Amino acid sequence: MITTKPMPEAVLALFSQDDHPEASWRLIAEPERRFVEDVVKADFLDPGWLSLDELAALSRDDRRRRQIHLERWHSYRPLVRTRQVTNALMQLASWPDPQPSSTAEQTPVPVITGAPGTGKSKLLNQVAAEAIALAATDRRLLGGGDRDDGSGIRPHQFAVVRLSLPGRVQDKQLFARLCESIGVPAGADAHGSFERAIYRHGIRFVLIDEMQFINFDGQHGRYVHDALKSIQNMGVRLILAGHNIREMLKEQTLATREAARLQSEARWSWIDLSAYPHKTKQDLREWKKLLAAYEGRLRLAGHPEGDRVFTEEFEEYIWVSTLGYANHLSTLLTKASVIASKAPSQRITRDVLDAATIEIRAQKGRKARLHLWEAGRFSWSTGFGWQD
Template sequence: MPPTAEHTDHSHLQLLTARDREWIDEVFATNVPDPGTCTPEQLEVMELRVRERYRMQRTRYLRMMPLLETPVVTDVMSRLRLMANSAIDSDMHQQDILILNGEPGVGKTMILRTHAGDEIRRLALHRSLALEDGHAPPLATFRPVLYVHLRGPMTRFDLMRLLCDALSWPSDTNPQRGLERAIQQCGVQLIIIDEIQHVNFDGKTGRDVHNIIRWMSNFGLRVILAGTDVDWVLNGAGTPAVEVAARNSRGRWIRVEVPKLEVSTRQQKENWLDLVYAFECRLRLANAPTSDGWLTDQFGLYMYARTQGYFNSLVLMINLAAAYAIDTGSETITRTMLDSIDLEYEVERQRVQRMALFDAGAYPVICEP
């Protein structure tokens, strides 16, 4: 039977809470209109309120960039989708756990948020089909995906309370019981925990968190973790109980590497320049050159030398450069401006030496033909 209009629209998204629909719009930047580019003359005659509104609009348009395709993103997202598409919603089947490992600044969080958005939409469609077929369980509120970002040291109880809070569900002195009920009543199928390294995996807390994550997977939930230095997470030393918990996790956790971007081959160099060009296409500066690819051609490789391939550093550099151009009224980006921008401490180390090599045409890799 061919699909009907009812089956091909996006009515299933109405099953989601307004909060989740708004979050999806933020992740995919579907609620960010293009403010367009005005001329220097138009900018000059704008009255204060109009000019400030325009500044806010073009800043938001640049900052709210959806996830951009790079070889790293394509690889990691395909792994996440493969695991998602092979799963079924059943507490009779244990789920393996993916853990994304990468240095700070490689873009893990954006990848996770995008995957969460994809899964919220996909699982809403699945519930719509189940309702249509008459076998969807009643729920208090439909919240199929939880994404939480750890911001400091967490115990097992802290983690469970954080998850309950994300569902707007009360938790008492036994948060595991509350979390279990919340999961059942909200139809949760996927839990994503970012910055898992904030948990102290060396002691009793680590053992307890290993065990609660295993409980989630045994409960039929899919769990995705992300962090830095996951060797420490997976090989935590300590008491025999801690080592047993870590060993059990190693038997279930699937490690996925998220490296920084490289330019050691011609194709990798082209991929990097394509990434810079994607940002260039969202710049709305009144005095910027009109030639297509101006930012990429002039500063693409410079930006690699400055950021060393860390995605978050590239985002920071371009956003600060755009803000600088707007604030000073220059309305374009120059080398002097880029040189004045400070990035994260880690990528600024040995900056003087690296940029001297770059300017001399001797920077490794970049200057190879």
């Protein structure tokens, strides 16, 4: 029997529709529990607020201990339920789970897509964590938590298989990696091995990230589609995610690649994520909602609770620096918070934000954009200067 520590509040929140969350949590295999705890950063303890005087009164050991907790706390990027995130979650929840049958292929496969930096992986991880919690509740209510496979061995139940592709893969390599992700030998027939693992381990969801690395060319593409369809026919919910998948498929011009593109568009349901615009009042509300989530997590002595340093003081500066990309925003505000935590004032300033570099896509041209913004020549529509 697996012993468990008390459920952290962040994990407990995933079981909001469960009357006995502790009992359901105990049914989850240790690797999945570690994944869920990592997604919600369950061990990131809130360091609370201290004034500058209180901070100065701490011993050197206590100051260092607090610094460690501050950096961990500020490194967590919350999933903010903005309009596009809420819409994406609603779309994912609107499709019924496919039932084991030959007609399951009629249920479209959700595909989360968009430009790099729009938060697809963060969303997919949250979906995976919620799916693990939901599957555990269902197992507790419907049974199956203690069944064995006929060999007298009770295999771990993995409700969710979450795979992030590290690079270009061919059809058979995809299923070998799926097997590896749950510790199952792939053997000569990786596809068949994974299908057997679905029954053995009670797999209900398969989530594949970075799917732009899958080879969809001609025969390879048809094999991947047919293999994924066969998994869905077993009653498994597939969710795919990747960068600019529509554009990737449209760029395929050979006849065999065009056939693969048509198969994809017929079987996939698109869920688009984008950078946050800064044009209308609604755009500004959504953008400030994102900033407020980070603002609410600040635990710096130079910022009292409720200080609107991001939503008011630096709102425009932050958008010009990040161009509204969720990942760039996370990097900028995380780094700025860490830099500020080491400064005597413990306050976010323009110098601190300037010192916090971000991903090259937004960092390139950042100084020029900020110069145009300060000169009143920045275009919120184009993300750069006004046309002369």
